[in-house]
Amino acid sequence: SYFGVPLVSESGNDMMGHLAIFHDQPLVKEFRGMALLKIFAARARVELERKRAEQALRQSEERLASVLASAMDAIVTLDAEQRVTLFNPAAEKVFRCQAADVIGQSFEPFLSKRFGNLLKGYCLAVQPATVNSRQLWAPEGLTARRGDGEEFLVEATLSPLELGGQHFYTLILRDVTERWHSEETLKQLQLENLYLHEEIKTRQTPGHIVGDSPAMREVFAHAEPVAGTDSTVLLTGETGTGKSVIARMIHDLSPRRDKLFVNVNCAALPGELVESELFGHEKGAFTGATTQRKGRFELADGGTLFLDEVGELTASTQAKLLRVLQDQEFERVGGTQTLKVNVRLVAATNRDLVRMVKDSQFRADLYYRLNVFPIRLPSLCERPTDIPLLARYFLDQFAKKMGKTIHDLSPQACGQLLRYAWPGNIRELQNVIERATILARGPLLEIGNALDPRLEAPDTAGPVALEPVGSLEAMERAYILQVLERTRWVIEGEQGAAAILDLNPSTLRSRMQKLNIRKPKSPV
Template sequence: RRMGVVAAAFWAHRDLGSHVEGMAISSTKPKIWPDDIVERLGAVGEVLFNALHRRRADLKLQHAYDEIRNLKDHLEAENITLREEIKVSFKDDELIGKSHMFQTALHQVEQVASTDSTVLILGETGTGKGLIARRIHRLSLRRDRPLVTVNCAALPATLIESELFGHEKGAFTGAIERKIGRFELADGGTIFLDEVGDLPLELQAKLLRVLQDHEFERLGSSTTRTVDTRVISATNRDLDMLIEKRAFRADLYYRLGVFPIRIPSLCERRDDIPLLVWFFITHLQTRLGKAFKTVPPRVMDALVSYDWPGNIRELRNIVERAMILSPGSKLELDEAFPGRHRTI
């Protein structure tokens, strides 16, 4: 007014996201704005506000679509894992063994399961590391959320990276669809990194970052995501030796190995062998359509004194083979059994 303004029109408008907008006219004296102008401005205002309103609704819809697409991806991926899980859970996961060494390992499993600690399972091939990982998840507070497994040895580095962290469409040749990584799938649950000793060096740094900060990016994306995933890993490799050879990062080892559990090899717990032999016989006989009544002492002795480089997996295979080849209800070992010469 001091500057001689007698009439003004205001147009306030802020970013689409925030809801500040408005149109106003004002004057120092009444009736400065002619009625038809006021009316026309009103009409213009209405058109503008309607347009803004529509634009905002479009954006909201777009956002909702994105969210639905995200959830759909997630559900699909989760569905696949659940299907895998169901297949697994129908498989027997009993852990057999009364020996002191094995019981000590089982006791450690029970102690650590309900904490959220990172667990490293160490043991030779076929000692049951996979079963132990599942047992830890089942006994944990995360048991109703998924247990997602990644085999770190089976795939080349880029593929493992996309398995672990996911990728955006077009992130690399062959990435025709967006894919959710296993860390995201295991959010709220557990991820089991099997054969972690074989994880390529370039991925070890990325894994370390998830362990430390719970952060990662999908391949081909710059959006940082966070997850709440418990990590259980396993290896049959000698990690100390790998560290010495600079094939495994020491800092990652310390992170993974907060709570190491060593599963004894079968020859360290030979007293469990008869129990395991009968466990496998009982389990396999229905499927094989054959009943076994006895395992002759010389056969059991041969099984107990053999060194079992392939541990329980090898024992199971040998028992299955012997069951198939034995003519009667007595378990016999065939020529092919490598430990046969010792006592038979």
């Protein structure tokens, strides 16, 4: 005979088994043990369900442990008192400590003060009863602390977890220090690339410095030796005398020639933006500062910073500049981190800084810091023998650019240029030659009405000169000879005389033949 009871799950949807009694003798229909059998079956069903649940939980824990172990991000679980309850292998690696030493301990020592304060607020904010969102992202720029005390940049999210009526918090962290450094390097390279593109448009090389007058030879005699040092140079002289060209020459002859030459015109910047331009700013430092920006001092690190019109700096910027010159360190606008740089400074001004110091318009201590090695650039009227050379140089540039064939200056044009007062110096001469080239119709350049007649002496007065001025051909011959001697009579190549004079080698040879220039024979 047989009596049986099915083992059905509590939900009634799962057949778990069958509990039965078999006997070799007939059993009465009202078997008294049936009630006991049903009770035993119910207990067996509960036990089987418990075993299944335990097995499912164990498998779930194993899968969770596998996920935690393989996770690349640091995962830390905290209780309501911010004690560590879980510390995955990635967290061990990031924080450089073992989970066994951390479990049950406060997580506070691993957080910077700012991060710790934010975390306390976040733990309240992510409570299900207070917000709809169950996850919070930490702001950028947070730092955590490794077991050895080293701080590092992190990205972090915080989520709540409730188990058994108790609140826990899951903190997922990612070390972004290397990424931040990579992004900063990329930003620096992009900024340098942008700056280099701007500089290429205006860059002039030492070979383009035209001049052989005694006044310019004195400038070269001072600029060339100081170029090999890191000393601060102060260039003075009237507007348009070529201070930026000499500053570039000093950089190109210096050991820093392979680094950036960063040019800042202090007069062209609004007073409130000068500090930001020189020293950079942090995000949110002022209205419109939507991102962090490096200043020109950081950009010029390892190279040369040229501060043109330094006399236009505000008093606050003068004070900050003085500190940089003294200590080679500064802070960005709105920042607290002190930055150190290695920058060679060349400054320039057309103003009388000594007078400005006496009138309390310029700091005396800053003036003495800038005036380590002063070089005064002569006005164009002080170097009349260079006027035809400069005029021819500009003529060649503009004629080539405009596609015109102009061989020379006319004698009348040369006389006009030598008699003119040149209040705007070289820059004005360049503009005059450009206007004349635009209007030129023949092989010889005529100046015509390109000069202000009020500043031109009458023909009967003769040329205004502070030193003897030979004929145009004589000056051209002297200049070509000087360049040939400097290049040791090498005509072709990047460092040859033709490249320095910006002429085609065949054109230079033709002019040498016309001017009867011959290479001297070597002594036997």
